[in-house]
Amino acid sequence: MNQLDKRNQLIKEWISEAAEISKASFENELVIHEKTNRTDLVTNIDKEIERFFIEKIETFFPGERILGEEGSGHQMTDLEGIVWIIDPIDGTLNFVKQQNDFAIMISIYEDGVGQLGYIYDVMQDALYFATKGQGAYLNGRRLKNVEDTPLNQGLIAISHRLMADETNEEARKIGRASSGVRMIGSAGLETVHVVTGRLVGYLGASLAPWDIAAGKIIAEEVGLVYTQLNGKKIDLLKHNATILATPRAYNEIMKNYHLER
CATH class of the missing domain: 3.30.540.10 (Fructose-1,6-Bisphosphatase, subunit A, domain 1)
Structure with a gap:
């Protein structure tokens, strides 16, 4: 062995x-x-x-x-x-x-x-x-590579902290542009729902290294994109505002919406 x-x-x-x-x-x-x-x-x-x-x-x-x-x-x-x-x-x-x-x-x-x-x-x-x-x-x-579904054809998870922020209308715009918002309350389970195609993406307001590390490895093996909301690489020495999504949904969100980054 x-x-x-x-x-x-x-x-x-x-x-x-x-x-x-x-x-x-x-x-x-x-x-x-x-x-x-x-x-x-x-x-x-x-x-x-x-x-x-x-x-x-x-x-x-x-x-x-x-x-x-x-x-x-x-x-x-x-x-x-x-x-x-x-x-x-x-x-x-x-x-x-x-x-x-x-x-x-x-x-x-x-x-x-x-x-x-x-x-x-x-x-x-x-x-x-x-x-x-x-x-x-x-x-x-x-697991197969995920289907590269666009935002308007998939469900998305958006953290309660982003959705509840009254100054952050962009998060709600993303939710409305999708087929609907779904949340579980576990970063890991949100991640595997994207990995298996049940969600098109997941936005996290402030994820710790242990919220991200395992899921990032799994997600990238099935063709998903996982970065900070500002487009930079994940930093596993600090908390990160994150986006995990199919490539099409990721590009659409990063191009058209302006979340706090």
Whole structure:
């Protein structure tokens, strides 16, 4: 077994174990804290799963750096070498309120280039996975390149923060130009809905590295475009206002609308 296959096998095993931790927690009372506001939550399970992944990585791949949402990993000022980027529960508000529509996300970057990306829709038992240059998969089935659908023929996800901003009429214009706006409340699940053609695009107001990293690898393997709203490359050392879309929808949005960038 080569190094890449070893990593892939271990990560899939760890994700399965982490998913069981998340589902088992439904029987117990969660410890919930607000991070920045009442809609930005963290639970004891987020922290437990992040620690679980970090312990596994440090055991099997000592010396490799880890960027985790809940701060248990390393402080990053660069992406040199091998860096793991982890979101233990993407969609924590959904996890708390609905016990549904949340994901586990892991990715590996080497010198800033995405190599492996995983998004696991826990309650649907759907694992989206990609290796750079080798395509994207859903539960072992290779995904086709997405159809290059224009904006007016597809549904789009636009973050609540963009849509609710009364000074940002452009986001609502994009929504009206599309076939309709749909939101789940999980960056990872929004991303895989674009990857599988259910959405034509996804606009995020301020996504953290762990919201982006895995999905970017998967999305680019099926022909999607993923950049900052200003057209610049994603910066995985900071929060980004983002656009993920089919090439036609991406070009239309970037040419015709003027979102805050």
